[in-house]
Amino acid sequence: MRLAVLLCSLVLAVPAFAQPKQRVDKAADLPRFAYKFDAKVEDVVRDEAKFRPFAGELRRDFESVLAGYEIPDKAVERGYLGTLAQLDYLEGNHEAALKRLDAIKALEEKPANRLLSGLTMRSFIASAKASGPAGSDAYRRDVGARVRTALDAMPYPVVANDVREIKAGLDLAGESLIVGGLRERVQPVVDKTGSLSSDFAPALVSARYRLLNVVPLKGELVAAYSGYLAANKVDKPEIWSKRDVSLLPGQKLATINVAVWDSGVDTKLFADRLVKAGGKPAVIGFDRWAKPADTELMPISPAVASRLPAMKSLLKGFSDLQSNVDSKEAAEAKQYLSTLPPDKYKAAIEEIGLAGNYIHGTHVAGIAMAGNPYARLAVARIEFDWHLTPDPCPSRELAEREARNAQAYVDFFKRHGVRVVNMSWGGSVKGYEQALEECGIGRDPQERKRIAREYFDISRDALAKAILGAPGILFVAAAGNENSDAGFAESIPAAIDAPNLLSVGAVDAAGDEASFTSYGKNVVAHANGYQVESVIPGGDKLAESGTSMAAPQATNLAAKMLAVNPKLTPTQVIKLIRDTVEKTPDGRRMLVHPANAVEAARKAKV
Numbered sequence: 001m002r003l004a005v006l007l008c009s010l011v012l013a014v015p016a017f018a019q020p021k022q023r024v025d026k027a028a029d030l031p032r033f034a035y036k037f038d039a040k041v042e043d044v045v046r047d048e049a050k051f052r053p054f055a056g057e058l059r060r061d062f063e064s065v066l067a068g069y070e071i072p073d074k075a076v077e078r079g080y081l082g083t084l085a086q087l088d089y090l091e092g093n094h095e096a097a098l099k100r101l102d103a104i105k106a107l108e109e110k111p112a113n114r115l116l117s118g119l120t121m122r123s124f125i126a127s128a129k130a131s132g133p134a135g136s137d138a139y140r141r142d143v144g145a146r147v148r149t150a151l152d153a154m155p156y157p158v159v160a161n162d163v164r165e166i167k168a169g170l171d172l173a174g175e176s177l178i179v180g181g182l183r184e185r186v187q188p189v190v191d192k193t194g195s196l197s198s199d200f201a202p203a204l205v206s207a208r209y210r211l212l213n214v215v216p217l218k219g220e221l222v223a224a225y226s227g228y229l230a231a232n233k234v235d236k237p238e239i240w241s242k243r244d245v246s247l248l249p250g251q252k253l254a255t256i257n258v259a260v261w262d263s264g265v266d267t268k269l270f271a272d273r274l275v276k277a278g279g280k281p282a283v284i285g286f287d288r289w290a291k292p293a294d295t296e297l298m299p300i301s302p303a304v305a306s307r308l309p310a311m312k313s314l315l316k317g318f319s320d321l322q323s324n325v326d327s328k329e330a331a332e333a334k335q336y337l338s339t340l341p342p343d344k345y346k347a348a349i350e351e352i353g354l355a356g357n358y359i360h361g362t363h364v365a366g367i368a369m370a371g372n373p374y375a376r377l378a379v380a381r382i383e384f385d386w387h388l389t390p391d392p393c394p395s396r397e398l399a400e401r402e403a404r405n406a407q408a409y410v411d412f413f414k415r416h417g418v419r420v421v422n423m424s425w426g427g428s429v430k431g432y433e434q435a436l437e438e439c440g441i442g443r444d445p446q447e448r449k450r451i452a453r454e455y456f457d458i459s460r461d462a463l464a465k466a467i468l469g470a471p472g473i474l475f476v477a478a479a480g481n482e483n484s485d486a487g488f489a490e491s492i493p494a495a496i497d498a499p500n501l502l503s504v505g506a507v508d509a510a511g512d513e514a515s516f517t518s519y520g521k522n523v524v525a526h527a528n529g530y531q532v533e534s535v536i537p538g539g540d541k542l543a544e545s546g547t548s549m550a551a552p553q554a555t556n557l558a559a560k561m562l563a564v565n566p567k568l569t570p571t572q573v574i575k576l577i578r579d580t581v582e583k584t585p586d587g588r589r590m591l592v593h594p595a596n597a598v599e600a601a602r603k604a605k606v
Helices: 040-046 050-066 074-090 094-107 111-116 118-132 137-152 156-172 176-193 202-230 304-320 328-338 342-369 395-417 427-438 446-469 549-566 568-582 592-604
Strands: 034-036 195-197 257-261 283-286 377-383 418-423 472-477 500-508 523-528 532-535 542-543
Touching: 034 050, 040 050, 040 176, 040 500, 040 549, 050 074, 050 202, 050 532, 074 094, 074 542, 094 118, 111 156, 111 427, 118 137, 118 202, 156 304, 156 328, 156 472, 176 195, 176 202, 176 328, 176 342, 176 427, 202 549, 202 568, 257 342, 257 549, 283 395, 304 328, 304 500, 304 542, 304 568, 342 377, 342 542, 342 549, 377 395, 377 549, 395 418, 395 446, 418 549, 472 568, 500 549, 523 549, 523 568, 532 549, 549 568, 549 592, 568 592
Parallel strands: 257 377, 257 418, 283 377, 418 472, 472 500, 500 523
Antiparallel strands: 034 195, 532 542
16 A cells, blocks of 8 residues: 655664664655555545554554654654554554653643643543543533643633634534545545545544544533633733834935735735836736736636625634634634535635635735835735645646746846845745645656655745845745744745845744744744734735734835835845844744834944
């Protein structure tokens, strides 16, 4: 069944010594495996007899990786251990599952993650021992009580955001969503290739675990998390308003051109602050086929346009759920997704993805331009795919077009005197691999690994060359939302080494590290990226979370620094930002301080 094998050493008839682990410095260098499926993946997930052989092979492979490889990124190691813990639990080996949970907790780096690590599964195990078989009324009550008791012992300011996010996920959880994901995301891969790689296979373990254990206790779990939040209605201290600085109009400050390299911008919302070309807004764009498309927003059909108000309401509902806001939109979003029939899954998820892409660039631009009447906006539109199966699929031709486009974008920035560029997007070599598998390209994981590396290197090298070729422009990149090391993942643009590139991680309003934010040596500044309100096409406002929202905070700051001192170079701007950050005691966060950075820029001698 397994199509890929680990590299191994011969075992000789000599006394056994522990073999040194092989160090991997990139996520793409970890071994790959593949698992054949003769049955529908949904049947494998639901049927113990069909699930058991697959689970045994996955267990063997993941344990061999942990035994044979030194993995610098703790998040990746936690991923392997998390799948194994779910397998242990599903097999009834609770003691082994608890040991895995202890190992995961020891690897947690963020305070909230460490406190909440394994809470639900630990409660399942303890309740089964104390109250009898899973599914009984006593067991259900005991699980809810144990989760709530554990939460009550936790410091609310530390875990509040994460608890809200967990509750939001539970609010939306349901059999239909899980089954829809299996049918529309995973099954098409098997239909094309006859197998699943070790990138996709853990989704089956998670689906079975959630169907058998989480969904049946949704009511008790939601009640426990809701009760904790209701008992602690305390707003965390907000640090950013005291640090912020707005530039007043009418001063003798320099006009600074800022580009938002994103999904597009509704320029009507910034009509008096645009970079112009021939009397029109300066716009460059390419569609998802990497072909010229110079419209400022992604073209959408009349049918999709008619649904946009509903989609905006739904996105607001998701945002409110994440913030534990009891709104009409939150209730509608919860009802919509938690009861979504599996056969409607694909259309619904793709529509939500399209709407999210449509608003993204405008939301980012609103953050980047706030409080700075001297900023002028240029639009560089890149079209993100929203389909469950990539459309178009990766190809060398597409990678080469994208490589040429990277230079075209940067040439556009140079022509229009852009000083700061915001890039709230990213990709990785593993992303290419997964897209190839979803498209059924490549005979096996090893061939996909080779093809992905080829295409990724074409894109990365061209982007790095274009950025390095514009030393007078500061590029600001979002660190990523994978809660992992951006350098280990080879995330672009965040992990590109360039003196004129600044990678930004996300914290919340209190400066606490966001659960989702990626990190690494290239991530040298942190800004508010949690529930940040900004404009969306048409002028409505919406709160969104992500490093996508943190990066434009730094772009905003850089443009203000250049307005007060336009002679600063990108490297000088980065140095001043880094010199004025507040380093937190844990050493993980470097909180930007806009007021201090702008003042330092004002005083800097260049």
